[in-house]
Amino acid sequence: MNVLAIKEVSFSYLPSQPVFEQINLTIGQGRFLAMVGPNGAGKSTLLKLCVGLLKPTAGRIELLGTPLEQFKDWSKVVYIAQQTLRDRNFPATVEEVVAMGRVAPAGIGNRLKKADYDLVEEMLITVGMQDFRKRMIGELSGGQQQRVAIAKALVAKPEVLLLDEATSGVDTATRENIYSLLRSINQAQRMSIIMVSHDVECISHYADQIANVDGGITYYGDPADFQQFCRLQRGSRPAQGDWGEISYV
Amino acid sequence: MFELLQYDFMQRALLAGILVGILCPVIGVFLILRRQSLIGDGLGHIAFAGVTAGWLLGVYPVLSATVVTVLSALGIEELRSRRPVFADMVLAIFFYSGIAVAIILSSMVKSNNVNLISYLFGSIVTVSESDVQTIAGLTVVVLGILFFIFKELVAVTFDEEAARVSGIPVKKINTMIAVLTALTVSVSMRIVGILLVSALMVIPVAASLQLSRSFRSTLINAVIISEISVLAGLVLSFRADLATGGTIVMTAVTIFIGAFLSKQLNGFSLARMGTHKSE
Ligand SMILES: Nc1ncnc2c1ncn2[C@@H]1O[C@H](COP(=O)(O)OP(=O)(O)OP(=O)(O)O)[C@@H](O)[C@H]1O
Ligand SMILES: [Mg+2]
Numbered sequence: 077m078n079v080l081a082i083k084e085v086s087f088s089y090l091p092s093q094p095v096f097e098q099i100n101l102t103i104g105q106g107r108f109l110a111m112v113g114p115n116g117a118g119k120s121t122l123l124k125l126c127v128g129l130l131k132p133t134a135g136r137i138e139l140l141g142t143p144l145e146q147f148k149d150w151s152k153v154v155y156i157a158q159q160t161l162r163d164r165n166f167p168a169t170v171e172e173v174v175a176m177g178r179v180a181p182a183g184i185g186n187r188l189k190k191a192d193y194d195l196v197e198e199m200l201i202t203v204g205m206q207d208f209r210k211r212m213i214g215e216l217s218g219g220q221q222q223r224v225a226i227a228k229a230l231v232a233k234p235e236v237l238l239l240d241e242a243t244s245g246v247d248t249a250t251r252e253n254i255y256s257l258l259r260s261i262n263q264a265q266r267m268s269i270i271m272v273s274h275d276v277e278c279i280s281h282y283a284d285q286i287a288n289v290d291g292g293i294t295y296y297g298d299p300a301d302f303q304q305f306c307r308l309q310r311g312s313r314p315a316q317g318d319w320g321e322i323s324y325v
Numbered sequence: 326m327f328e329l330l331q332y333d334f335m336q337r338a339l340l341a342g343i344l345v346g347i348l349c350p351v352i353g354v355f356l357i358l359r360r361q362s363l364i365g366d367g368l369g370h371i372a373f374a375g376v377t378a379g380w381l382l383g384v385y386p387v388l389s390a391t392v393v394t395v396l397s398a399l400g401i402e403e404l405r406s407r408r409p410v411f412a413d414m415v416l417a418i419f420f421y422s423g424i425a426v427a428i429i430l431s432s433m434v435k436s437n438n439v440n441l442i443s444y445l446f447g448s449i450v451t452v453s454e455s456d457v458q459t460i461a462g463l464t465v466v467v468l469g470i471l472f473f474i475f476k477e478l479v480a481v482t483f484d485e486e487a488a489r490v491s492g493i494p495v496k497k498i499n500t501m502i503a504v505l506t507a508l509t510v511s512v513s514m515r516i517v518g519i520l521l522v523s524a525l526m527v528i529p530v531a532a533s534l535q536l537s538r539s540f541r542s543t544l545i546n547a548v549i550i551s552e553i554s555v556l557a558g559l560v561l562s563f564r565a566d567l568a569t570g571g572t573i574v575m576t577a578v579t580i581f582i583g584a585f586l587s588k589q590l591n592g593f594s595l596a597r598m599g600t601h602k603s604e
Binding site: 127128129148150151153154155156157160162163165166167168169172173176177179180182184185187188210212228232 | 358473474476477479480483484486487488489490491492493494534537538539540541542543
């Protein structure tokens with residue numbers, strides 16, 4: 077089964093400026109797909125379309141085999157936005173933020189139980205933030221905040237994780253650290269990951285698929301072949317459509 | 326302090342004050358963090374239109390105010406969710422319409438404007454048995470609903486998009502917050518007065534934010550600060566024969582200033598320690 081299928085999807089914020097026109101992409105279960113591409117290419121937009129925060133102007137999207145409009149299993153999907161902390165002064169501890177990931181799974185109106193808090197503790201350890209549990213969320217560095225966001229995602233035990241990497245405040249070493257963490261989670265828990273990355277070079281070592289987003293999907297496939305694609309592109313730029321339909325899944 | 330309790334009206338005022346003192350900051354935490362601090366103020370002015378309408382029609386003013394504020398809150402929330410950019414403007418329009426209607430209606434009320442004024446400024450002597458019953462009933466309802474959807478409210482307030490994707494019914498939660506705010510305003514206006522209702526939702530929370538280092542403690546400290554303000558304010562206003570609402574709010578403001586200064590001073594000394602270390 078496919079985790080995600082994007083079929084002939086078009087989208088525009090303003091009628092005169094389409095971000096996507098009839099793009100296609102299918103992602104198999106258990107994959108770790110990295111979306112790369114220049115700023116403003118549409119990576120965040122594509123991720124928001126996939127989780128229903130934006131509606132395509134044409135075409136359809138299927139999550140876990142179900143068209144988005146009918147999709148109900150939201151407990152299986154977690155989305156982490158590019159900017160996870162909107163308000164640095166929000167009064168909450170790391171622990172409290174991670175526990176918010178259990179809110180939907182616990183069910184509306186139900187209290188969180190000991191098992192929920194045990195899971196919070198477990199995931200704090202997984203992401204290596206257990207010593208920061210009482211710290212205020214706004215007092216963490218960019219990389220630490222991203223780890224907390226990942227822990228908050230993991231406590232929901234999703235089948236699919238869609239993650240929009242933060243652009244600012246994360247150095248290469250921390251970034252690599254987080255990629256390797258995600259890679260191990262992807263392998264250990266068979267959790268499918270679709271991640272926007274801003275470091276093509278680095279993510280290629282961790283992801284098992286790359287999608288290059290640039291007004292469409294201009295490349296989709298193996299990280300190794302992507303190097304080749306980049307070299308090719310630097311020489312004679314292939315027509316975008318040539319790469320749009322390729323799918324190895 | 327205890328001799329105050331001989332007076333029936335003081336018993337009623339204290340009871341009503343304690344309830345309002347819990348309610349206002351609990352709802353206020355969410356309003357402040359959602360950048361909607363002023364919605365209580367807008368709804369307060371709309372409540373005044375409701376009070377005057379009730380007065381004219383011979384309906385219990387707290388009831389008519391409750392109906393009008395709840396309906397307006399639903400309208401404001403609906404428009405806000407459609408056009409978040411204009412949320413401010415929408416609130417302003419409701420706010421001024423509320424005052425305008427209230428002014429027109431109160432000019433039609435020929436007799437006894439003293440009682441209308443007690444709604445504006447809050448008054449302990451005019452709190453009646455039925456006021457206390459209404460306040461108690463609404464407080465139980467609002468706190469009950471808040472308790473039920475508390476964790477969802479926190480999650481939506483922290484990150485609305487993530488909450489929406491995780492399947493939390495964000496729109497329903499937002500509507501609920503609007504309705505609960507309206508109810509809180511209606512409940513609180515007898516004690517602190519329409520003009521200062523919003524202050525009790527905002528100031529204790531603002532003070533608590535200076536001192537607290539988790540969501541839990543922010544909430545608890547806000548309620549404690551609010552209760553201190555209400556109780557001290559009530560006693561003081563009785564002793565010194567001052568206006569109730571104003572005294573309560575100025576007590577809260579004093580606590581806020583204390584909290585703010587203590588935070589600044591702490592920050593200052595930490596910063597100085599920092600520079601000494603790096604020297
Ligand atoms: N809310 C919006 N309203 C109008 N246009 C938008 C909006 N958000 C994004 N855009 C436009 O859509 C295009 C795609 O933006 P998007 O945020 O998806 O890019 P991105 O690939 O995520 O970029 P980055 O690498 O900087 O995160 C850009 O041209 C951007 O200007
Ligand atoms: Mg982006």
